[in-house]
Amino acid sequence: MSVTAVGAFTDEQLELRKTVRALLAKHADPAAVRKAAESERGYDAALWELLCQQVGVAALAIPEEFGGIGATAVETHVVFEELGRTLAPTPMLGSVVLAAQAILASGDTDACERLLPGIAEGTSVAALCWTGAEGSWDTDNVGVTAQGDVLTGSSHFVLDGSYADVLVVAAAVDGVVALFEVDPAQDAVTRRRVPTMDPTRTLAVVEFAGATGRLLTSDGAAALERVREIACVALSAEQVGAAEQALANTVEYSKSRVQFGRPIGSFQALKHRMADLYFLVETARSASYAAVASLAEASESAASDAAVAKVYCSEALQSVTGDSIQLHGGIAITWEHDAQLFFKRAHGSAQLFGQPRAYLTSMKSAAGLTA
Known part of the structure; x- marks a missing residue:
């Protein structure tokens, strides 16, 4: 299965999205996410078991010969976008993407046969x-x-x-x-x-x-290069999901917050500002989808597309969540409000796998540019 850069998902991929979204809506509401983050391991083991056993999220990117489903990167992308919406903490990025893909990239068949089935089942992290x-x-x-x-x-x-x-x-x-x-x-x-x-x-x-x-x-260097490429693409999907949800929360708040006798969302200046944020979310989505399409098709541009997605989606999520804080006002900086969680995810994620400026420097060097 594949996806185009404009997001033409197959029926199976759309059903996967629907299933994951419904499961997270039931088990990963904001209160559940906070409780999981404060637990000893930092995630909800029961939710992870449901995602693995009922949906098979951990098995998607692992080949069938090693106990997985053998789907493309697109299916994993769909899952990450939904996880980003809720900020649900799971071992998906660390175990299934980083570690499992490193094992695969090593080319050690014995290790793949021993380690990957447990990761695919979700019983091993x-x-x-x-x-x-x-x-x-x-x-x-x-x-x-x-x-x-x-x-x-x-x-x-x-x-x-x-x-x-x-x-x-x-x-x-x-x-x-x-x-x-x-x-x-x-x-x-x-x-x-x-x-x-x-x-x-x-x-x-x-x-x-x-x-x-x-x-x-x-x-190991070649294996890590491959892992970083895959990880940046997966992270971009999570960032797009988080940015979309942060914007949706902001728009909803602007409809209910009344100032000067009318909802603040009716003021033209705020309409324009949220339109700009919507543009950021959609262009970030395009960059992320282009990157996963290149990855799934093993395109020659896969590495550069992954770098573009890393930079653009990182900066888009930071911009959206930063403006969300401002548009919500003082309530957004309180611990009780979810806006600060999206803001922290944005800035934490931007540092993973290398800061955006490191990728910009690398891309400029590859293009023969000095400034």
Whole structure:
């Protein structure tokens, strides 16, 4: 199944969207999202089980020979867009996209056969330990080193790292990045969940003090490049969903908030402002859909389209949520209001997999531009 850049989804994809949206509407309302974010693991295990067992979201991007459904990137894209609407915290991005795709990209058939079926079922959660303390997300700059199969160092900003039962670790071996499978139950592995700007996104620091790993691939840089491309596209879908919902919440509020005897949404200046935000959401959607279409079709422009989606969708969500705060007024900065959660998701997500300016610099360099 495929999708065009303008969003011509198939009937099956539309039904998938409808099913996921209905399930999240029932089990991931704002109160449930807050409760899940404050829990020990940072997500609702019961909701994750429903998504995996009833819909099969974790199995979509995993090949059939490894226990998955073997769908295209488009189906996963649909799921992420719906997850973005609710900000529902799940292991979808950390386990299914980052870790599972890293295992696949390693080309290690034995690891795929052992690890991917559990991830596809949702009974196992994996985490990719990639970046160092500086959070660069470079493919040749990691926080862990390896001597043979012994790993030392620390990985930061690890999605789902505090509770994952499988760790895929990027480690430098004689200056070259490789990927290792590491059992987190070892005494030489310590993990801690860290405070984050976005309470709906669980991040951890994972430390290795002579932990034993199993080599997955000695060409970790190539695997991580592939993973980053897939992750940026998936993240853009989540950002589009969040931006659309944040705008919808703002429009609804403007219809009910009365000032000078009339709803504030009736003032021309605010109409124009929200029209501009609508344009941002729709152009971000176009960039995201173009990127997933390129990814699904293995287009030559897939990497550049993913970078464009990363930059544009990050900036669009930040703009929409920033204006949402202003248009709601003082109530939006209170803990009780959901606008601040969307704002925090926007700024937290923009830093994942590299800041937008890093992609702009890379794209300019590739195009032969210096400014």
